[in-house]
Amino acid sequence: EDQVTQSPEALRLQEGESSSLNCSYTVSGLRGLFWYRQDPGKGPEFLFTLYSAGEEKEKERLKATLTKKESFLHITAPKPEDSATYLCAVGAGGYQKVTFGTGTKLQVIP
Amino acid sequence: NAGVTQTPKFQVLKTGQSMTLQCAQDMNHEYMSWYRQDPGMGLRLIHYSVGAGITDQGEVPNGYNVSRSTTEDFPLRLLSAAPSQTSVYFCASSYRSSNEQFFGPGTRLTVL
Numbered sequence: 001e002d003q004v005t006q007s008p009e010a011l012r013l014q015e016g017e018s019s020s021l022n023c024s025y026t027v028s029g030l031r032g033l034f035w036y037r038q039d040p041g042k043g044p045e046f047l048f049t050l051y052s053a054g055e056e057k058e059k060e061r062l063k064a065t066l067t068k069k070e071s072f073l074h075i076t077a078p079k080p081e082d083s084a085t086y087l088c089a090v091g092a093g094g095y096q097k098v099t100f101g102t103g104t105k106l107q108v109i110p
Numbered sequence: 111n112a113g114v115t116q117t118p119k120f121q122v123l124k125t126g127q128s129m130t131l132q133c134a135q136d137m138n139h140e141y142m143s144w145y146r147q148d149p150g151m152g153l154r155l156i157h158y159s160v161g162a163g164i165t166d167q168g169e170v171p172n173g174y175n176v177s178r179s180t181t182e183d184f185p186l187r188l189l190s191a192a193p194s195q196t197s198v199y200f201c202a203s204s205y206r207s208s209n210e211q212f213f214g215p216g217t218r219l220t221v222l
Contacts, residue, residue, distance in 0.1 A: 032209045034209060041216070042215055043114070043200050043213030043214050043215050043216050044213045045213070046211060049209045049210065087152070089153075091209060096143070096155060096158045096166065098155065098211075100153040100154075101152050102150060102151060102152050
C-alpha cells in the first residue's frame with residue numbers, strides 16, 4: 001500500500017527564516033511526486049511534479065527536491081503570503097492512483 | 111477561463127436525504143475526479159472519469175454515484191446521506207498527458 005507521511009504537521013516561522021518541509025513516501029513504481037499549496041477554504045493549487053531521484057524544481061522562494069524515499073520543500077526567506085498548508089502526493093500506476101499526505105500547515109509571522 | 115467550478119459552496123443535509131454536488135470545467139480536460147478531505151486524513155479519491163461516458167471507482171466510492179455525459183460536467187450524487195459523509199468535497203480535472211490537477215473551490219457538506 002502506498003503511503004505518504006508529512007512532517008512537521010505545523011510550522012511557525014518568522015519572516016525571512018528559511019526552513020524545510022519533509023515528505024516521506026513508500027510507493028511501488030513512482031509515476032511522480034506532487035506538491036500542492038492549499039489556502040484556507042480553497043482547493044489545492046499545483047506547485048511541482050518531480051519524477052526521479054535527484055530532480056529539483058524551483059518557483060520563487062520554493063524549491064522541491066526528491067530522493068528515493070523522501071522529498072523536501074525548501075522555503076527560502078519566507079514571507080507572510082507563503083502561509084498555507086502544503087500537501088505532498090505520490091502517483092503510481094494509473095491516473096487514479098494518487099495518494100495524498102495530510103499536509104504541513106505553515107505560518108509565517110511578520 | 112473560470113477553471114473548475116463547484117456548487118453549492120455549503121450544504122446541510124439530514125440523514126437519508128439525497129443531493130447532487132455539481133462540478134464543471136471549461137479547460138477541455140479529459141480527466142476529472144472527486145475527492146473528499148477530512149481532518150487528519152489526506153485527500154481521498156471517490157470516483158474518477160477519463161472521458162465522457164467513462165467513470166470508475168476510487169478509494170472510497172460507497173454511498174456515491176457519478177456520471178459523465180459531457181466533457182465539461184462531472185456531478186457527484188449522494189444517494190442517502192449519512193453523518194459519515196460530512197466532509198469537504200473537491201472536484202479536480204487535468205489533461206490526460208499531465209500530472210497537474212486543477213482543483214475547484216470545494217463544497218463543505220454537513221450531514222445531521
